[in-house]
Amino acid sequence: MSYSTLANHFEQLHHLQHLGAICGWDQATMMPPGGNEARANALGTLAELCHRQLQDERLADWFAAAEEESLNPGQQASLAEMRRAWRDATLLPADLVRARSLAGSRCEHAWRSLRPANDWAGFLPLFEEVVALSREAAAARADALGLSRYDSLLELYEPGMRGATLDPLFAQLRGWLLPLIDEVREKQRGEPVLPPAGPFPIAGQKALGLDVMNLLGFDFNHGRLDVSVHPFCGGVSEDVRLTTRYDEQDVAQALMGIIHETGHARYEQGLPAAWRALPVGQARSMGVHESQSLFFEMQLARHPAFLARLSPLLERHFGSQPAFAPDNLARLYTRVEPGRIRVDADEVTYPAHVMLRYDIERDLMEGRLEPRHLPERWDQLMQDYLGLDTRGDYRNGCLQDIHWTDGSFGYFPSYTLGALYAAQLEEALGRQLGPLDDLIGQDPGAIFDWLDQHIWRHGSLLDTAELLRRASGQALDPEPFRRHLRQRYLG
């Protein structure tokens, strides 16, 4: 009885979040500029309502009573996820939540103009406030959860993951990744790569994007593709709203973005229907989410067999040109080059960007690094990891990401965890279904069915470690990722 009362309560919350997701999507894609102030007010009221729903004082009693009830395993997992949502919403004092949200908004807003101005000095005082309040929040969470400060934040994005796991994992990864980057670059030196010649009219890019989404099994009865300045995968799992942006001179940016977001989208569309309105029916973690988008973008879309299928689609929409030859596409989309910007990084150098940020944000939160020393650390790590001199270039250095400006410390590891999970899934799938080449060429649906069966339909019914173990047959391990990279880039 209490369980069903709880379920009903959280379903109502989900309905409110549905309205917020659609109106947020609308704000980014459809809304005329003059509508923004009213929208912000409406969404602000909604956020308060959602918060109030999670602060309901009856919840404590309902949880206590539900623990006594006889529940099946699904309901038990559901109860645990409701409890997690409740805990995360009620753990911090309201004053701190408000102060942090305010400082984050202020810092993020200023960042939008300070970054292009390369103004670290202007950013620092605002960022110091964000760090101070985030440390305070981390300390409160750490106390309540019995975790270290940084782990207590990591728990928000990748439940169950700990610094004690990440430290050796990333050390191992670093150990072979940095030499591998050099090796790949050496091999690629002098390799002929033909860049496709534009322009690529937007109507054609959109039609190509829709073709590729169809090839990847996106369900257009439960979602759509639109345009926004910052691409995202939003909406709700019954109605996934995917966005991209088009550049007439560059066909790859929108295309690879669409493929990446389609990975997120299929995970959302595949979440367990029976649990859809409850926390347990949501995606397991940010890392698992990223594993799906990366699987689509890296394992699938940059695979020679996929590029062989992409080539005629490119020709259909933009006419024939030598750059569209499958071999050239394969060289083009696996080009490795260290750069300053994370979001522009290739598959091989990307983890270096993430490990650099992990080092810094962990030490910021644990009090081992002060914000004013961030640039030196950044420059040092960039030199160590990618051999780049970034001194003085804050814009393309430590000011490049939005995450820290609003205090989202603990998020960055998800990107590389996603890459590791994806590589483990690739190996397991290959063992069970045969080579990816054949599947992509002849039966891509089998790949998606496998992902559905092993990841999507489980929502949050299992914890991440268990989900990964059952899907891949092993615990978290960077070796499959190493094999994936060696095979693709040195094979």
Place this chain on the structure above:
Amino acid sequence: MSYSTLANHFEQLHHLQHLGAICGWDQATMMPPGGNEARANALGTLAELCHRQLQDERLADWFAAAEEESLNPGQQASLAEMRRAWRDATLLPADLVRARSLAGSRCEHAWRSLRPANDWAGFLPLFEEVVALSREAAAARADALGLSRYDSLLELYEPGMRGATLDPLFAQLRGWLLPLIDEVREKQRGEPVLPPAGPFPIAGQKALGLDVMNLLGFDFNHGRLDVSVHPFCGGVSEDVRLTTRYDEQDVAQALMGIIHETGHARYEQGLPAAWRALPVGQARSMGVHESQSLFFEMQLARHPAFLARLSPLLERHFGSQPAFAPDNLARLYTRVEPGRIRVDADEVTYPAHVMLRYDIERDLMEGRLEPRHLPERWDQLMQDYLGLDTRGDYRNGCLQDIHWTDGSFGYFPSYTLGALYAAQLEEALGRQLGPLDDLIGQDPGAIFDWLDQHIWRHGSLLDTAELLRRASGQALDPEPFRRHLRQRYLG
């Protein structure tokens, strides 16, 4: 203090309604079919929340305390409109509200297939339940408000309007309208009218629609144009979402629909910004709303001076053809012909459709007509008013409208009240600014400024009678409408 507490409470309600309006628009324009069930659930939860906001038990005390406060006239009007919204939401017992909503949904849903099947017998039992529950609601409202049953429903759509006003008004209108229809048809007999030859590609129709919206001063910083099966004007006043539907063979349907909805939209966009989130900042009534859409569609868009401006726009988008000559457009868009379908009716016969429905719905609610006798009454009035034999054709007869299926009795008079208001405004505007011909040709902005100054910016700060008296210099009177019709159709 209590006033501001109330204002804050109603602002929150407005924010929720904002989310509902945008998600409702999305449902009709953007949502893939598979998203509907989840959306319906989310909107259902929102409707409950809005209802709960209006049922808040603290409201009675706040209203009582606010009455004692020293308020300026705007705040007093605002308080009265909040009170009206509260009263309408709390007046009926919850059981009755629920039963009525259920019966209405059931009847409306069945109607969607019964109408095309011409199945009056299948419709009748469902409709009888809707009528019975609507009578019950009307009786409860009538008791509480000291009004007749029908007036208590009319009050929902056209506050202040009474049957005692409508009866003689419509009798007077009927007295000259029916002969006028004959006179116009006699005059138009044999008049050459050239129908435009299609197809009219949808991209061109949309571009034409945007041109015309620009000409009519629609503010695209606070609104947009999209497509839906049933055109409407939705969204919120800061972000008005107007829709249309396109038929490749018929350029007038979408165009005139867009112009009509643009009238609604400009009223919404012009509502007083200072009161936007409160009931007093909303449109005054359904009749006043319709007066603005009809002013745009009839007074402006079918005016020869407007059609002279439209003609080159048509040519720009679809090439030249004789039917686009201004004289031909004027004859085409003022063609009078009695027909069975209200929504297809011309400006002259339209009020006959409305008066017929008024007679019927008033007698249904006052208990002077039983649902089973509706078709005979319908056929009789159709014969009397428009000389049409509609016996047995329920589909294009008493089953044609959606309004009664969900119990929206009392709405129909708004259409013709809107036409009368519009004609009064036209005369007043002409007296103050000079002939409409010149204004349309040279300075249409002056027309919109006048409407803004006299109608839009007043929101619900004045009651309808006072708004009309101040704007037009006179009380409600059908004579200006008669002069408008005689001048346009017999002049």
